[in-house]
Amino acid sequence: EPEVTQTPSHQVTQMGQEVILRCVPISNHLYFYWYRQILGQKVEFLVSFYNNEISEKSEIFDxxxxxxxxxGSNFTLKIRSTKLEDSAMYFCASSAQGLEQPQHFGDGTRLSIL
Amino acid sequence: ELKVEQNPLFLSMQEGKNYTIYCNYSTTSDRLYWYRQDPGKSLESLFVLLSNGAVKQEGRLMASLDTKARLSTLHITAAVHDLSATYFCAVDMVGNTPLVFGKGTRLSVIA
Structure with missing residues (x-):
């Protein structure tokens, strides 16, 4: 079964550095998303992407x-000048068009800012 | 603003017992999802519910949706240890809008 793949699985970075998180969505999907989950908390939306542009973003996505x-295959999230509070699990998701199409999530990248 | 509330947040249940997890959402939504997350893992889609009265079943899990009450339930029948995980409900609107998640219900099934 096709799946969303994310790399790296774990990224450790010094505060103030830039990180790029990579995702390969499912190939025939049209909608792409980034979410994050701070340890022990709920999943929060960051940004959605469709037709080569951002379609929606949250307050977190500054x-x-x-x-x-x-x-045609990669979808990246760049975080500039990382802060301690950026430490979280970052999930990429993609979905196909259609009423009953769920968002499929990757395994996530655990980002640790030191 | 769309809000999603789940309860309970923590649930410890014995093997073989039945229980229900509740999910309320604050405004009209087009779709409701249930996801499962194992510790340190990704979110696995369990159910997508679209219409009032929708009921879906997979194994020991059954999900239902009451759009008038803005309530979904996830019913667990004869729990087994393998069902131990965190269960999230989430809602969105048609048009592939962002998912809004509840805080999750951490389920532990004990012998």
Whole structure:
């Protein structure tokens, strides 16, 4: 069964550094998302992407964050000048068009900021 | 603002028993989802519920939706240890809007 893949599985970075989290969505999906989950808390929406542009973003997704789909397969989340509170699990998700199509989630990248 | 409330947040149940997890949402929504998450793992889609009165079953889990009450339930029948996980409900609107998640229900099934 096709799945969303994310790399790396774990990223440790010094505060103030930039990180890029990578995702390969399911190939025939059209909608892409980033969510994050701080340890022990609920999953929070960051940004959605469709037709090569951001379709919606949350308050969390400020100027520190950016997304890109550099080619036909990858979908990246860049975090500039990381802060301690950026430490979380970051999930990429994708979905197909259709009323009963759920968002399929990747295994996540655990980001630890030191 | 769309809000999703789940209860209970923690649930410890004995093997073989039945229990129900509740999910309330604050405004009209087009779709309701149930996801399962094992510790340190991703979210696995269990059910997508669209219409009032929708009921779906998979193994020992059954989900239902009452759109008038803005309530969904996840019923567990004859629990087994393998069902131990955190269960999230989430809602969105048609048009592939972002999912809004509840806080999750951490289920532990004990012998």
């Amino acid at each position: 100027d520190q964050f950016s997304v890109e789909r550099p080619d």
